[in-house]
Amino acid sequence: xxxxxxxxFLQDTAVGVALGTFAGVPGxxxxxxxxxxxxxxxxxxxxxxxxxxxxxxxxxxxxxxVNDGGMVQGAGSVRxxxxxxxxxxxxxxxxxxHVEELFLLHPxxxxxxxxxxxxxxxxxxxxxxxxxxxxxxxxxxxxxxxVEAVEPRPHKFASTRFTTRTHNRFTRLxxxxxxIEATLTGKPLNARTxxxxxxxxxxxxxxxxxxxxxLNVEEGLFQIDTGPTPLxxxxxxxxxxxxxxxLTFVASSNFDFAEFILRREVEPSEExxxxxxxxxxxxxWELRDPKKPPPGHPRRxxxxxxxxxxxxxxxxxxxxxAEI
Amino acid sequence: xxxxxxxxxxxxxxxxxxxxxxxxxxxxxxxxxxxxxxRIQFDAACTLTNxxxxHKEELFLLCPxxxxYTIVKDNxxxxxxxxxxxxxxxxxxxxxxxxxxxxxxxxxxxxLSDQFADYSIEARSFAGTKELKTPDEVIKATTAxxxxxxxxxxxxxxxxxxxxxxxxxxxxxxQQKEKLFQVCMGPVPLPDLATWDGVCVDRVFLAxxxxxxFDYIEFALRRDVEASDKEKGWLAAVRGRDRRELHDPSKxxxxxxxxxxxxxxxxxxxxxxxxxxxxxxNAR
Numbered sequence: 001x002x003x004x005x006x007x008x009f010l011q012d013t014a015v016g017v018a019l020g021t022f023a024g025v026p027g028x029x030x031x032x033x034x035x036x037x038x039x040x041x042x043x044x045x046x047x048x049x050x051x052x053x054x055x056x057x058x059x060x061x062x063x064x065x066v067n068d069g070g071m072v073q074g075a076g077s078v079r080x081x082x083x084x085x086x087x088x089x090x091x092x093x094x095x096x097x098h099v100e101e102l103f104l105l106h107p108x109x110x111x112x113x114x115x116x117x118x119x120x121x122x123x124x125x126x127x128x129x130x131x132x133x134x135x136x137x138x139x140x141x142x143x144x145x146x147v148e149a150v151e152p153r154p155h156k157f158a159s160t161r162f163t164t165r166t167h168n169r170f171t172r173l174x175x176x177x178x179x180i181e182a183t184l185t186g187k188p189l190n191a192r193t194x195x196x197x198x199x200x201x202x203x204x205x206x207x208x209x210x211x212x213x214x215l216n217v218e219e220g221l222f223q224i225d226t227g228p229t230p231l232x233x234x235x236x237x238x239x240x241x242x243x244x245x246x247l248t249f250v251a252s253s254n255f256d257f258a259e260f261i262l263r264r265e266v267e268p269s270e271e272x273x274x275x276x277x278x279x280x281x282x283x284x285w286e287l288r289d290p291k292k293p294p295p296g297h298p299r300r301x302x303x304x305x306x307x308x309x310x311x312x313x314x315x316x317x318x319x320x321x322a323e324i
Numbered sequence: 325x326x327x328x329x330x331x332x333x334x335x336x337x338x339x340x341x342x343x344x345x346x347x348x349x350x351x352x353x354x355x356x357x358x359x360x361x362x363r364i365q366f367d368a369a370c371t372l373t374n375x376x377x378x379h380k381e382e383l384f385l386l387c388p389x390x391x392x393y394t395i396v397k398d399n400x401x402x403x404x405x406x407x408x409x410x411x412x413x414x415x416x417x418x419x420x421x422x423x424x425x426x427x428x429x430x431x432x433x434x435x436l437s438d439q440f441a442d443y444s445i446e447a448r449s450f451a452g453t454k455e456l457k458t459p460d461e462v463i464k465a466t467t468a469x470x471x472x473x474x475x476x477x478x479x480x481x482x483x484x485x486x487x488x489x490x491x492x493x494x495x496x497x498x499q500q501k502e503k504l505f506q507v508c509m510g511p512v513p514l515p516d517l518a519t520w521d522g523v524c525v526d527r528v529f530l531a532x533x534x535x536x537x538f539d540y541i542e543f544a545l546r547r548d549v550e551a552s553d554k555e556k557g558w559l560a561a562v563r564g565r566d567r568r569e570l571h572d573p574s575k576x577x578x579x580x581x582x583x584x585x586x587x588x589x590x591x592x593x594x595x596x597x598x599x600x601x602x603x604x605x606n607a608r
Contacts, residue, residue: 048329119534
């Protein structure tokens, strides 16, 4: 098969959409749409250029553990950590007007910092955080109907910086045809999914990059399936912030609903625990004094995760494409 | 310097055909003859260079999604659910390993032209980039919120192949006073060079990486993990449509039933002497 150039490929698809199948309907050309005129929330976050950075307090060695927090540089050392945004969720309290912003940040594996060798802690786990401007929100490990003894934790950093960059020029896409054309012309897409609960007095507004999208050009259909996104567990909402949030992927094929799939942990088989939980190199939970273990020592190694529970929300989906 | 957040692989499917046995082949729910386009953002890239011929084979790790039914108005996610994440090149699709490096798998790369009616790669890059050569420069770029990519190169002299990984630096630790930095992030597509045939490989490992200098790196490789017996019940329970539903239950497909997705964990560590270059671009 002779491969088409990118230009030929797009001419056969996107331009065909605008001029053929949906003739007479405006496409995604910026001049024909409401470019950058978004009175309610006039921004489109540029997730791949936005960072959260914290600066730690000078390190104080843990009374019980040698390798506390994976730090190897010793007392007094100060660490800065910069992490790219992945997605964002605002919780708006209808009564007070308070907006709690939750930022889901990119993950890494649990590590020792900053040695020259032997970086990863084994057994390994995921390090991933959801931060508000003032608190760390625990990420659920269990299904939504299981209670976890977790609470938001106030930041103890010396300082924090949220560098939220936005696209200078963007367009709100108001039809499936516009979503299709923006996709096929290679424009970055964000979705904003808004769910309002008047009975409980809150609105959730999630914004996330659409990294994966399916199209049926001929029939004017699309379906996003992307993530992860932070979905707060509003059963534990105290009017300001939730006790925990779920890590989710979101799928939708329209402007009026969103289906979420929630992550949870799964116990591995006894046979696989033998290698999975084997300690190699430094042990993260090595005691200063083996005769004096703290309560709960040692912590259980992290279990693998899976996505299983689904949740459908009536929601308003807005789609935006960046002009680049 | 690849602009990963603005780079995409897009394919156009062949017209959907009725599967001999399964009602929802590939999770597709729609009329026969329907054609889908799928666009997925880049996560990371790998270039394999044959040192004898000069041939370069680019592979792109694409962002994941969850297994789904397309395109539907309800019951979008498949339950049991798995990850969908491909590694595509300009010519080949390369399978992602689910086993440790010392366990061969019967995996083979396939031609994208056999799989799709058409496809397109939009690999955008930054203008005006420069190399950072010292920890001081990396620290300065990090604190200025500049955009950074890592480009890590290593050789397999016995096989005459050079591997170059490029990836956005999504997470970095600094100790400014001591002039130290450490990148810890992923995933990247790590080629299994035991399957290298002079052109490409037949499997890649999904790997997280960490480094605190320009000449050494560690990779943590992902593999399958089996769930405990007490978890298998709910984990394998079908809700909604069944991806394995047959047109006719009395007509079973030959061979074993396709396996459900397994759990994943990062476990095996591989260390390498490498040359890593940190590239920087202004955010605008």
